[in-house]
Amino acid sequence: MKQKIVDLVESTKAKIDKAISAKELTDLKVEVLGKSGELTLILRGLKDLPEADRPIMGKVVNEARVALEKAIGSKIGELERKELNEKLMSERIDITIDNKRELGKIHPLNAIKRKAINFFVSMGFIVTDSPEIETTYYNFDMLNIPFDHPAREMQDTFFVTDKIILRTQTSSGQVRTMEKVKPPIKMISPGRVFRSDEADATHTPCFHQLEGLVVDKGITMCDLKGMLASFAKHFFSENSSVRFRPSHFPFTEPSVEVDASCPHCGGKGCNVCKGTGWIEILGAGMVNRRVLSGCGIDPDVYTGFAFGVGLDRITAICHGINDARVPFEGDIRFLKQF
Ligand code: DAH
Secondary structure, X not given: OHHHHHHHHHHHHHHHHHOOOHHHHHHHHHHHHOOOOHHHHHHHHHHHOOOXXXXXXXXXXXXXXXXXXXXXXXXXXXXXXXXXXXXXXXXXXXOOOOOOOOOOOOOHHHHHHHHHHHHHHHOOOEEOOOOOEEEXXXXXXXXXXXXXXXXXXXXXXXXXXXXXXXXXOOOHHHHHHHHHOOOOEEEEEEXXXXXXXOOEOOXXXXXXXXXXXXXXOOOOHHHHHHHHXXXXXXXXXXXXXXXXXXXXXXXXXXXXXXXXXXXXXXXXXXXXXXXXXXXXXXXXXXXXXXXXXXXXXXXXXXXXXEEEEEHHHHXXXXXXXXXXXXXXXXXXXXXXXX
16 A cells, blocks of 8 residues: 555656646646545545554555645645746836837927028017917907908807907917007017818918018018018028019008919929919018007008918928828828928
8 A cells, every 4th residue: 555655646746747737736636635536545445454554554645645735735836926927027018118219300380480480580570479369359450450351250260259269360469569569679479370261171270370570660661572582582492582462451551462482393383383483472561550550659650561471381382281281180190201
């Protein structure tokens, strides 16, 4: 019987060594030490031994049980630790590694805005800010846009209340400046403007303008044209030029639309300029006498010019963007190109 026990212990230990999962060992434990396990059966057989041998053999069986329980238990512990380690390693997140982070960039529209601001600041303009949520007083009344003007229609303007709107133009900033500062004035005011347009390839309900205003004694349209010609050269190329076309804005008199020679074809005519050689970049004019006097500036003493640049349009021209919606979408594939 003793030999049988020794053999069983040996063969069980070999199985323990070979086992590769905790489950295998729990099964082995049942097989050898369980209720009908091999060692348990041997223990039951003790009763058939001569009485004198029973305690000795009983001791051997017990020692074998203790030794096997210990061996199985420690191998299970070892395997469980190993399994846990493998799991932890495979699910590991190393929060200290950050070299995969992508660097951000300036949005093309902001890059153009900064380029424009730098140009005007280098010409001695100050940069002002003006509210996006504006009153009809600053956005319309003070800019000589009467109550029955179509720009005040619901389909053009986002109304918050009857008298509070989202500004439709940065021109409201002209009035806010002239109320506070007396000439000489040389300011720009860049920012977002809003019109209740359905978004399509040429319209977005939010877009960006850069307003400019110069008021002093003896300011003429020649000053406006000279400054805008330098602006076009700064933006597009040394060979760029501008042309004025008569237009109408209630807050300027006379008013003009300003075209720059097409930067893509140099004025020869291409699909960007629709064969004309020119592209419209802004509206401008001499500040209307009514606007000046409304702000307490004597129009017999002072004159001024004003202009409003469409920044989205300039960005589109510079980068060949043919859908106005795309710069607002935040699509990483678009932004990565700049
Ligand atoms: N505010 C005009 C617009 O949104 C643009 C504009 C035209 C601004 C003439 C001016 C200007 O300052 O003189 O269409």
